[in-house]
Amino acid sequence: MRPINRFLTVAVTLLSAPLMSAFAQANWAVVNTLHIGGDGGWDYVTVDPRSHRLFVTRTTHTQVIDADSGKVLGDIPGQIRSHGVAIVPSLNRGFITDGGGSGAIIVFDLNNYSVLGRIATVPDSDGIIYDEKSNLVLAVSGDGGVLMTFKPDIDPKSGKIDPPITLGGAPEFLAADDAGKVYINLEDKDLVAVVDLASRKIIARWPVAPGGHPVGMAMDPVKHRLFIGCRNPQKLVEMNSDTGKVESSVPIGAGVDAVGLAKGHAFASCRDGSLVTAAIGAQGLKIDQSVKTPDGARTLGVDSATNRFYLPTAEFEPATTGRPKAKPGTFMIVVVAQQ
Numbered sequence: 366m367r368p369i370n371r372f373l374t375v376a377v378t379l380l381s382a383p384l385m386s387a388f389a390q391a392n393w394a395v396v397n398t399l400h401i402g403g404d405g406g407w408d409y410v411t412v413d414p415r416s417h418r419l420f421v422t423r424t425t426h427t428q429v430i431d432a433d434s435g436k437v438l439g440d441i442p443g444q445i446r447s448h449g450v451a452i453v454p455s456l457n458r459g460f461i462t463d464g465g466g467s468g469a470i471i472v473f474d475l476n477n478y479s480v481l482g483r484i485a486t487v488p489d490s491d492g493i494i495y496d497e498k499s500n501l502v503l504a505v506s507g508d509g510g511v512l513m514t515f516k517p518d519i520d521p522k523s524g525k526i527d528p529p530i531t532l533g534g535a536p537e538f539l540a541a542d543d544a545g546k547v548y549i550n551l552e553d554k555d556l557v558a559v560v561d562l563a564s565r566k567i568i569a570r571w572p573v574a575p576g577g578h579p580v581g582m583a584m585d586p587v588k589h590r591l592f593i594g595c596r597n598p599q600k601l602v603e604m605n606s607d608t609g610k611v612e613s614s615v616p617i618g619a620g621v622d623a624v625g626l627a628k629g630h631a632f633a634s635c636r637d638g639s640l641v642t643a644a645i646g647a648q649g650l651k652i653d654q655s656v657k658t659p660d661g662a663r664t665l666g667v668d669s670a671t672n673r674f675y676l677p678t679a680e681f682e683p684a685t686t687g688r689p690k691a692k693p694g695t696f697m698i699v700v701v702a703q704q
Contacts, residue, residue: 366428393642393656396575396673397700399435403428407696408679409449409492409623410666417668419675419698420459421515423449427461427471429478430698432668432675439478444471449493451502452453453517460517462490462504470504486513487529496541499562503547505536512536512560514693530565538623540584540591542606548591550579557582557591557604571609576600581624581633590645594621601633601643604648613649617641622663627672628703634676636663640701658699661691674701 404421412419417432427447429439445465450477461471468486470493473479489508495517496503504509504513513527519526534551536558541547546568549558555577559569573579576595583592584606591604599621600614620636631650633641640656662676680695 392704393654393701394639394704395656395658395699395704399430399618399698399700401428401430401435401437401696401698403437403696404442404692405696406691407664407679408447409664410675410677410698411450411452412666412668412675413452413454414668415454416531417670419666420450420452421677421698422449423696424426427473427674429620432673432700435698441471441473441478441480441482443483447471448491449504449556451493451495451504453495453502456517458517460493460502461497461506462486462493464489464491464506468497468506468509470502470526472519482524484515484519484521484524484526487511487527488563488595492536492538494539494541496547496562498541498542498543499545501562503539503541505532505539505549507535507552510535510538512547514562515563527565530560530567532560532567533570534558538582539584540582541582542589543586546606548582548584548606550582550593551594552578552580555579557593558610569609571604573600573602573604574611575614576602581622583624583626583631585626585645592624592626592645594624594633596621599635601631601641601650603631603645613653615641615643615650618655620663623665625667625674627666627667627669627674631663632674634658634663634665634674636661638662640665640674640676656701658701659697660689662699672703675699676701 418431427441463469468488472481487506487509492578495502523638534554537550539549578596581594593602618639620637643650679691681689
């Protein structure tokens with residue numbers, strides 16, 4: 366090969382490498398909208414990656430939706446103010462937090478969606494997850510300021526939760542590390558509380574500054590990182606789950622309510638119609654996109670098998686005072702994926 370040709374080949378290769386890399390990292394975008402309809406508001410959405418089903422709380426009932434077609438597979442009644450769903454496929458059971466009245470968790474059958482029973486809890490029962498490692502269902506009460514735990518094989522009609530663990534603040538969402546600890550956002554204290562499940566005691570309280578009012582949370586237990594969505598200041602915070610050190614943070618939109626992880630990125634869904642995506646790197650978080658979503662798409666669920674995100678929302682009446690009202694029958698789920 367002649368020297369000039371060799372130089373040109375090397376130059377073109379060097380110049381095209383970053384372009385090829387950027388091209389390989391296709392953008393995230395809204396790829397579908399599932400028009401569901403039905404009555405009620407919405408809160409958390411839980412995804413079952415095994416069956417590609419979505420469990421979406423709708424205030425007085427909980428819908429089970431096929432994630433591909435948008436078909437409503439089941440509708441679980443009997444809630445006063447439902448918030449979240451945890452599923453335990455090994456037992457064919459699901460659990461719905463009902464924050465209304467005196468507080469309850471509804472136990473239902475994952476196969477036919479029939480209600481198996483109602484467990485008494487604490488008023489304002491809200492965020493809920495299943496920790497497979499400890500084999501515990503974990504739920505929090507915002508007004509009660511407690512963490513509630515119980516085994517998923519609990520008697521759904523006469524069973525009782527374990528004695529609640531006082532947190533010293535108003536909890537929002539939570540995450541478990543697969544090693545016996547659970548991390549809980551205390552929105553009113555601007556802290557993350559760390560609970561050791563074996564001793565049932567708080568072992569640490571870590572500030573989320575430069576963020577504040579933490580709500581959404583996701584965890585990478587392998588890399589020992591928490592990703593926390595904060596409302597005031599509006600930040601997505603990366604925290605070391607071993608030390609509590611805030612490793613990095615980036616600005617996000619208004620009204621964040623949930624955080625998810627996929628393909629080396631952290632995602633924060635915000636009420637203002639933005640889904641902020643931030644690459645997770647050795648130097649910390651770096652925003653690489655803000656996906657435009659419909660207003661009100663503040664919570665999300667991610668299908669870990671397909672890396673698709675599902676964000677519930679609706680069409681809204683023109684705002685006058687306070688939060689705008691959803692138009693009846695317009696409930697939808699926006700699907701976001703990588704192009």
